[in-house]
Amino acid sequence: MKNLYDTIEQNLKAGLQVVVKDLTDSDQTYCTLSNLKDSEGNYRMSNWCESIEKAKQCIGSYSGNLKEYWNFFDLEIVEVFRPKYEPFKVGDKVRLLDSIKNCDCWKKLFEDENRFPDMIGVIKKVYLEVTGTNYNVNGWHIGHEYLAPLVVEEETIKIGDHTYSKSEVEKRLQGLKEI
Numbered sequence: 001m002k003n004l005y006d007t008i009e010q011n012l013k014a015g016l017q018v019v020v021k022d023l024t025d026s027d028q029t030y031c032t033l034s035n036l037k038d039s040e041g042n043y044r045m046s047n048w049c050e051s052i053e054k055a056k057q058c059i060g061s062y063s064g065n066l067k068e069y070w071n072f073f074d075l076e077i078v079e080v081f082r083p084k085y086e087p088f089k090v091g092d093k094v095r096l097l098d099s100i101k102n103c104d105c106w107k108k109l110f111e112d113e114n115r116f117p118d119m120i121g122v123i124k125k126v127y128l129e130v131t132g133t134n135y136n137v138n139g140w141h142i143g144h145e146y147l148a149p150l151v152v153e154e155e156t157i158k159i160g161d162h163t164y165s166k167s168e169v170e171k172r173l174q175g176l177k178e179i
Contacts, residue, residue, distance in 0.1 A: 005070040011080050012043050019052055019079040030055040038063040087133055092123045093150040100146040
C-alpha cells in the first residue's frame with residue numbers, strides 16, 4: 001500500500017519495531033524499521049533482506065530515510081513487535097558485564113589502568129550508530145551488549161516488626177524537633 005509511512009511512524013513512536021514487505025519486488029524482500037533514530041532524526045532501518053528473520057537481525061544497521069522515500073514503495077506491514085531490550089538513557093547507572101573482558105580493547109585500555117574498578121559507570125551520551133547502539137560511559141564508548149542496569153539495593157532499618165528504607169526513615173526524621 002502506498003503512503004503507509006504515517007501508520008508505520010505511529011508504531012515507531014509507540015516504541016515498537018515494524019517489519020515491512022516490498023510488494024513490487026517479485027523476490028519478496030523485507031525491511032525492519034527501528035524505533036531508534038539516526039543523527040538526522042530519521043528512524044534507522046535494516047537493509048532489504050530475503051526473510052523477516054534476517055531483516056530483524058540487521059535492524060538499525062542503516063541510517064533512516066525520509067517519509068517520501070518510504071511512501072514511494074508499495075509496502076505491506078507484516079509484523080509489529082516490541083524490541084527485546086530498552087536502550088539506556090543519559091544518567092542511567094550501569095554495570096559492565098564480565099563478557100567485556102573478552103574484548104581486545106579491554107586489556108589495552110581498561111584493565112591496566114583500572115578505569116572501571118567496580119565495573120560500574122554512568123551513561124553520559126547515547127550513540128545510535130551503524131554498528132549498533134553505543135554509550136559514553138565514564139568517557140569511553142561501550143556497546144549495549146556489554147552493559148546491564150545497575151540495581152542498587154537500598155539499606156533498610158528494622159523497627160519493631162516493620163522494615164523501612166533508610167531514606168524513608170531519614171526523610172521522616174527531618175521534620176522532628178529535638179527534645
